[in-house]
Amino acid sequence: MKSAFVAIIGRPSAGKSTLLNSLCGEKVSITADVPQTTRNKIRGIITTEEGQLVFIDTPGFHHSDKKFNQYLKEVVYSSLDEADMILYVVDATRPPGKEEQEIIELLNKQKEKPVLLAVNKIDQKGTHLTEIKGLLSVNVHPDALMETSALNGTGVDELKARLYELAPEGELMYPKEFYTDQEPEFRIAEIIREKAISQLSDEIPHALYVEIADMEMKNEGKELWVRAFLTVESESQVGIVVGKQAKRIKWIRIASLKEFKKIFPYKVRLDLRVKVNSKWRRKDYLLKGMFH
């Protein structure tokens, strides 16, 4: 039986989280068209007769010296340490950049682990396939080089097959019905954040975090009552998140509830409010709590 931890790495917005969801067939990791959406290690699990693959989605590898970005990088490093294999996702629509060089260096330090390269977004026109393949086959020597579209599923089954081929032998690490190891509290916070990000722009998506203040199961396990705060960094951002006549916050709440309906076997009741916690991105204790 095959069994492996697979770290998914690549620069921001390459499609790592979308690919993870596509591989797992479930929404495990939230996605967005703004970079730096994934902040934690997200595990998605697939189990077949051949065995089990546990994917670790990571924040995009982005070069910056800011404290927040340093934390994100540490999440990437520790995922690589934990992994048996590496799935490197490259955005075919962008010419290879500085981040690609850094990732190449990182991979060259992990030479004993199989590396699969997924050149993603091949559904798009005007890709840089030749350039990317040339650069990475010479510098990374991947054990497999696949072309994928995480969005429409092209190449995803082939990628899964190659992953199983290259995976080491081992026992199941999670029960076979698990497709993620995330607690409901975390998934609820992430979905609220995804819906909020989809309605906001500029600095605000990065200024947001969701705090679950209270969670209680009622009615013999049929209803989960949740009190959550969408936390922003300034008073002016509160107004923007709430929206005119509270329309935006209402939209975020309803969209989140729709998503909960798909993934939880119980009804979720959500009380959602907005509050300010300035400079949370510079507070160590908050970051440490978030990056478990």
Ligand SMILES: Nc1nc2c(ncn2[C@@H]2O[C@H](COP(=O)(O)OP(=O)(O)O)[C@@H](O)[C@H]2O)c(=O)[nH]1
């Ligand atoms: N056209 C196209 N868009 C994609 C594909 N994969 C991801 N995206 C989009 O790229 C953006 C970033 O995706 P995400 O998975 O959040 O990237 P991550 O930062 O690497 O996790 C989102 O808007 C996705 O819908 C793909 O194969 N084709």
Ligand SMILES: [Mg+2]
């Ligand atoms: Mg992501």
